[in-house]
Amino acid sequence: MEKQKLSFRFDIRAYTLVIALIFIAVLFTVLTDGGFLTSRNLSNLFRQMSVISILAIGMTLVIVAAQIDLSVGSIVGLTGGIAAILQVWYDWGTVPAVLVAILAGAAIGLLQGWLVAYKAVPAFIVTLGGMMVWRGVLLGVSKGETVAPLHESFVQIGQSYLPYVWGYVLAAIMCAAIFYGTARRRQKRARLQLPLNSAASDYGKAFAYAVILMGFTYMMNRYYGIPIPMLIVLVLGLVFLFISTKTGFGRYLYAIGGNPEAARFSGINIKAHMLSVFVMMGALAGVAGVVLTGRLNAATVGAGQSFELDAIAACVIGGTSLAGGTGSIVGSIIGALVMVSLDNGMSMMNVQPFWQYIVKGSILVFAVWLDIATKNKS
Amino acid sequence: MYALEMKSITKEFPGVRALDRVTFSVKKGEIHALCGENGAGKSTLMKVLSGVYPDGTFTGDIIVNGRKQRFKSIKDSEKAGIAIIYQELALVKEMTVGENIFLGNEPKTFGVIDWDTLYLEARKWLKSVGLEINPETKVKNLGIGQQQLVEIVKALSKNSDIIILDEPTAALTEAEVSLLMEMLRQLRKRGVTCIYISHKLNEVMSLADSVTVLRDGKTVATHPIGELTEEKIISLMVGRTLTELFPYEPKQRGEKVLEVKNFSVYSPYQNKQVVRDVSFSLHQGEILGIAGLMGAGRTELFTSIFGAYEGKKQGEIRIDGRPVTIKNPRDAIESGIAYVSEDRKKYGLVLDMSVRKNATLAALDKLIRNGVIDEAAEVSTVNRFIEKLKVKTPGLEATVNNLSGGNQQKVVLSKWLMNEPKILILDEPTRGIDVGAKYEIYKLINELVRQGMAVVMISSELPEVLGMSDRILVMAEGRIVGELTHEDATQEKVMMYATGGGASGKTEAVLSI
Numbered sequence: 040m041e042k043q044k045l046s047f048r049f050d051i052r053a054y055t056l057v058i059a060l061i062f063i064a065v066l067f068t069v070l071t072d073g074g075f076l077t078s079r080n081l082s083n084l085f086r087q088m089s090v091i092s093i094l095a096i097g098m099t100l101v102i103v104a105a106q107i108d109l110s111v112g113s114i115v116g117l118t119g120g121i122a123a124i125l126q127v128w129y130d131w132g133t134v135p136a137v138l139v140a141i142l143a144g145a146a147i148g149l150l151q152g153w154l155v156a157y158k159a160v161p162a163f164i165v166t167l168g169g170m171m172v173w174r175g176v177l178l179g180v181s182k183g184e185t186v187a188p189l190h191e192s193f194v195q196i197g198q199s200y201l202p203y204v205w206g207y208v209l210a211a212i213m214c215a216a217i218f219y220g221t222a223r224r225r226q227k228r229a230r231l232q233l234p235l236n237s238a239a240s241d242y243g244k245a246f247a248y249a250v251i252l253m254g255f256t257y258m259m260n261r262y263y264g265i266p267i268p269m270l271i272v273l274v275l276g277l278v279f280l281f282i283s284t285k286t287g288f289g290r291y292l293y294a295i296g297g298n299p300e301a302a303r304f305s306g307i308n309i310k311a312h313m314l315s316v317f318v319m320m321g322a323l324a325g326v327a328g329v330v331l332t333g334r335l336n337a338a339t340v341g342a343g344q345s346f347e348l349d350a351i352a353a354c355v356i357g358g359t360s361l362a363g364g365t366g367s368i369v370g371s372i373i374g375a376l377v378m379v380s381l382d383n384g385m386s387m388m389n390v391q392p393f394w395q396y397i398v399k400g401s402i403l404v405f406a407v408w409l410d411i412a413t414k415n416k417s
Numbered sequence: 418m419y420a421l422e423m424k425s426i427t428k429e430f431p432g433v434r435a436l437d438r439v440t441f442s443v444k445k446g447e448i449h450a451l452c453g454e455n456g457a458g459k460s461t462l463m464k465v466l467s468g469v470y471p472d473g474t475f476t477g478d479i480i481v482n483g484r485k486q487r488f489k490s491i492k493d494s495e496k497a498g499i500a501i502i503y504q505e506l507a508l509v510k511e512m513t514v515g516e517n518i519f520l521g522n523e524p525k526t527f528g529v530i531d532w533d534t535l536y537l538e539a540r541k542w543l544k545s546v547g548l549e550i551n552p553e554t555k556v557k558n559l560g561i562g563q564q565q566l567v568e569i570v571k572a573l574s575k576n577s578d579i580i581i582l583d584e585p586t587a588a589l590t591e592a593e594v595s596l597l598m599e600m601l602r603q604l605r606k607r608g609v610t611c612i613y614i615s616h617k618l619n620e621v622m623s624l625a626d627s628v629t630v631l632r633d634g635k636t637v638a639t640h641p642i643g644e645l646t647e648e649k650i651i652s653l654m655v656g657r658t659l660t661e662l663f664p665y666e667p668k669q670r671g672e673k674v675l676e677v678k679n680f681s682v683y684s685p686y687q688n689k690q691v692v693r694d695v696s697f698s699l700h701q702g703e704i705l706g707i708a709g710l711m712g713a714g715r716t717e718l719f720t721s722i723f724g725a726y727e728g729k730k731q732g733e734i735r736i737d738g739r740p741v742t743i744k745n746p747r748d749a750i751e752s753g754i755a756y757v758s759e760d761r762k763k764y765g766l767v768l769d770m771s772v773r774k775n776a777t778l779a780a781l782d783k784l785i786r787n788g789v790i791d792e793a794a795e796v797s798t799v800n801r802f803i804e805k806l807k808v809k810t811p812g813l814e815a816t817v818n819n820l821s822g823g824n825q826q827k828v829v830l831s832k833w834l835m836n837e838p839k840i841l842i843l844d845e846p847t848r849g850i851d852v853g854a855k856y857e858i859y860k861l862i863n864e865l866v867r868q869g870m871a872v873v874m875i876s877s878e879l880p881e882v883l884g885m886s887d888r889i890l891v892m893a894e895g896r897i898v899g900e901l902t903h904e905d906a907t908q909e910k911v912m913m914y915a916t917g918g919g920a921s922g923k924t925e926a927v928l929s930i
């Protein structure tokens with residue numbers, strides 16, 4: 040009984056976020072005479088959010104470990120540029136070009152992580168420097184030119200869609216997985232004699248997720264199908280959700296962010312974990328760079344500029360604390376959705392760009408204030 | 418005349434009723450002790466009184482000097498003359514004593530701080546309580562005990578006439594404790610009312626005028642001290658009589674597990690030796706007590722052995738006869754050493770994490786199958802320890818920050834016992850733990866030792882070291898200056914070694930820190 044109350048309390052935050060999202064969606068739908076909620080626009084919106092979401096996934100880990108990475112925007116630009124240059128200038132195939140781009144991202148992460156973890160240079164400084172350095176490197180290697188066009192197969196990474204049938208098959212498999220997972224979790228909790236939510240509420244939740252999933256697939260299929268970048272986000276999101284909640288590595292990141300001294304005394308190798316986090320962030324930024332280049336069918340010098348701020352904002356809106364130790368992948372992805380919905384909705388309404396900045400900035404501060412205010416209440 | 422009456426106070430947290438119609442009355446000008454087991458609700462009651470939990474988050478009445486009060490914040494309760502001093506010190510370390518005393522309260526002329534007046538006033542206040550500290554020294558240069566006294570002066574300077582001390586002596590040396598008690602007695606003469614929370618019943622007996630006992634969030638009784646003995650208080654606290662405090666049992670001493678030779682440790686800050694050329698050994702099946710005054714180098718010695726001290730070290734460590742190099746806690750854990758730190762909030766716990774996650778933090782490797790944490794195994798392991806140590810918590814998922822101090826300490830203990838170490842180093846293991854639970858922990862330690870574990874117990878509580886150890890090493894100024902067996906050891910002998918020979922008085926040697 041007590042347990043139920045507790046878990047409900049913890050979820051309230053996630054619900055506020057979802058409620059805010061619904062509110063934004065309804066608001067824009069009304070203001071755009073339904074334009075916001077069309078399949079076409081939603082499909083666009085999800086493609087737009089993919090790059091920021093991928094960055095936000097990595098950034099969540101970084102921030103949970105009480106670090107920061109300001110260089111990801113520049114890494115996105117540089118890795119996207121590397122892939123494009125290899126393909127356009129040196130005629131590499133898509134697969135090797137993509138792999139090299141991701142490895143380049145990981146290598147940059149390795150260097151930065153090494154400086155942070157083993158040389159004790161604050162992450163803020165290392166990655167602020169990185170932000171300038173990698174942008175400079177991009178400018179140098181691309182000689183300031185826009186590199187285009189890419190092969191059809193590369194462009195597909197950012198622009199193509201999953202065929203209708205596959206979309207439904209995938210959705211059906213995921214629905215089955217949700218129900219199976221719920222049933223298994225209930226069995227396990229019953230075996231351990233842990234307090235159980237009522238069957239109605241557990242399966243009701245699973246049913247709600249299934250409906251959302253199917254609705255989403257239907258909406259996407261009414262346009263061209265589920266966008267591939269969205270699928271990439273989904274897969275990466277699931278992988279990192281698993282890493283952050285089910286593995287020792289993930290658990291240790293939260294401990295390190297929450298209290299590094301206690302983590303050290305518990306025998307956790309803080310430096311190695313820190314290094315890995317930056318490597319993961321770098322590799323994810325590489326993936327984001329590839330997706331962005333594919334979507335734009337070009338690599339430009341300015342690609343990815345200020346994406347780091349969007350990614351950090353997404354995490355913060357999603358409930359990740361910059362002090363470290365708390366945060367979730369799902370929250371951050373929803374945070375990214377909020378940010379991108381605002382962009383998208385306001386663009387549709389032809390709101391002037393200066394207003395867009397003002398609104399997004401205000402919402403960021405408002406979200407954190409709300410979070411703090413509700414936390415103090417309870 | 419009552420200085421303070423709290424009537425029918427009820428305070429609930431999600432899933433716990435921390436206070437259940439508690440009644441608490443304190444006479445003017447007395448020292449009133451508040452006793453009770455871990456999680457009985459003592460700290461919560463005081464937080465209600467001082468406005469940390471504002472009016473409306475609890476039910477019941479607070480009457481101060483005959484007037485009913487509704488505190489919306491700590492500021493309100495300060496205005497009504499109530500000051501609370503937490504165990505965790507709330508001083509700004511980089512500021513001077515004077516600045517700290519008047520923080521937020523500085524004497525000003527036209528908005529500019531009048532430093533001369535500030536230091537003059539600070540000096541007056543310090544003197545009035547018999548403290549010989551220069552108000553212009555930085556707080557970080559004072560010992561913990563003196564910092565505690567500065568906190569009290571700060572409270573007084575706000576003209577508080579009710580002062581609450583929540584476990585003020587948990588981290589103090591005996592000398593500092595007697596200094597504090599002396600000061601409280603002086604305050605009593607001046608008519609200041611004092612509420613004193615402590616698990617050290619000898620202090621309560623010698624200091625308090627009346628005692629109120631809480632159990633499971635309810636008031637059990639209030640008695641004048643004349644009607645009470647330590648045994649009586651204990652039986653009111655735990656609801657049964659406890660015949661012996663230290664369940665010592667002679668043990669079968671086994672193989673040598675740990676041998677430390679010519680071990681020295683240097684401070685990471687100055688080029689100073691904090692442990693000097695120490696050699697000792699530890700055997701299976703024994704409890705080795707480490708006594709000494711604060712600053713004797715005990716914690717430095719053992720955190721170095723555990724690989725967690727930042728300063729340089731030198732010397733040889735052998736485990737089971739084989740030399741080992743321990744560069745970090747990971748190495749130490751792998752060689753079978755566990756170290757329960759004296760500062761649980763800083764080194765022991767991730768406060769925002771759940772009880773479950775904290776408890777398994779050091780032993781998670783054992784719970785990982787194919788790279789994934791086996792949550793079923795995790796839950797059942799943690800449950801086993803929670804039952805064994807009688808941790809009072811609303812559940813495994815409760816945030817550890819919401820547990821009472823003593824229960825947090827038990828979570829730290831579980832965390833290390835889960836690792837099944839060969840060598841268990843306990844640094845002030847029962848700090849903040851109530852008598853009943855202490856007894857349970859001692860019995861548990863005995864059981865572990867019987868099964869072959871070797872235990873090092875560092876403790877500033879002499880009765881504990883004397884009562885539980887098979888052998889006692891006394892440290893002073895970084896050296897081991899004496900070794901005593903369980904039979905030989907007495908308080909006097911230990912103090913004699915600890916203070917560097919002749920002195921029989923416990924206090925003089927340290928008062929001049």
Ligand SMILES: Nc1ncnc2c1ncn2[C@@H]1O[C@H](COP(=O)(O)OP(=O)(O)OP(=O)(O)O)[C@@H](O)[C@H]1O
Pocket residue numbers: 430431433434435453454455456457458459460461462809810811818819820821822823824849851
């Ligand atoms: N913020 C909180 N949220 C939830 N539960 C709490 C919170 N603070 C205290 N509790 C619970 O209230 C009860 C009383 O706690 P309290 O800290 O008052 O105990 P205590 O008597 O001071 O114990 P100790 O001697 O260990 O310090 C405990 O069961 C504790 O878990």
Ligand SMILES: [Mg+2]
Pocket residue numbers: 459460461583821822823
């Ligand atoms: Mg307490």
